[in-house]
Amino acid sequence: MHIHKPQHHVQKPGAVALSSQEAQWVRLATATNNLANANTPGFKSHMVKLVNTTQKGKEGRIVHFVSANKSLRDITDGAYRQTGNPLDVSLSGKGYFMVETAQGNRLTRNGQFALNASGELVMAKGSYKILDENASPIIIPHNIKQITIHAHGDVYADSMLVGKIGVFSVENQQEELKSLGNNLLDPTKQIPVISASYNIKQFGLEESNVSPVRESILMIEILRQYEHAQKIIDEQEQSSKKVLNVSAKNV
Secondary structure, rough: OOOOOOOOOOOOHHHHHHHHHHHHHHHHHHHHHHHHOEEEOOOOEEEEEEEEEEEHHHHOOOEEEEEEEEEEEEEOOEEEOOOOOOOEEEEOOOOOOEEEEEEEEEEEEEEEEEEEOOOOEEOOOOOOEEOOOOOEEOOOOOOOOOEOOOOOOOOEEEEEEEEEEEEOOOOOOOOOOOEEOOOOEEOOOOOOEEEEEEEEEEOOEEOOOHHHHHHHHHHHHHHHHHHHHHHHHHHHHHHHHHHHHHHHOOO
16 A cells, blocks of 8 residues: 655644644555455455654643554454355465456455356456466366365366466565555565465455454544644644734734
8 A cells, every 4th residue: 555655844843743644644544445345355454654753842842743654564364264165265374366467467365266258267356367386377177066176276176186276475565565456466576486385275265354343443543643633733823823913913
């Protein structure tokens, strides 16, 4: 998630408070996005890294504020939810599925799969092809009775091995993966490599690791801090008006 960094230099308490409000808006947008994806399989919540700022305020008091620095992805596993669907798979550990899109190969933790008309394994939402370790599609023959997916991605159509789901990792999961929507991630400049530490479980999905309760409490805290910053801005404006009134009377 992109973080907007204020470009102005903080000198006065009112400006410091305004910077703090900008940081709170970024936090609020992040928490809102987390809540919106609480039921999205494999979604990883984000948290905003804050930098502490202090400035001398009215009557020499020290005013404490924060500014938004960057957004970090929480890479802990989500809970496993059984669905009974043989094309639903949960991924735990380090790694992501790789899918083929018109803009290039992308990563995802969403294990809701389906078959297209050609028998290719695809994402149920978006129909992006699921790729194997060689970045090739996995094709399931027609008229098979059972699909079995093993813990390390081996895919069997009845008793015949037809492919292996690729699971790839990148060095920086928290900061450098760019969210694209549809639960897709762009590795940006990172080169995905085959993961050495993961586990796939069939007949279920990895749930989002978002905690709705935690995000709701966080939103309340954010709004309180925003209101506190607004109070500082209002005090600064009132103080400035008094100075102007006094100056006008002395003219």
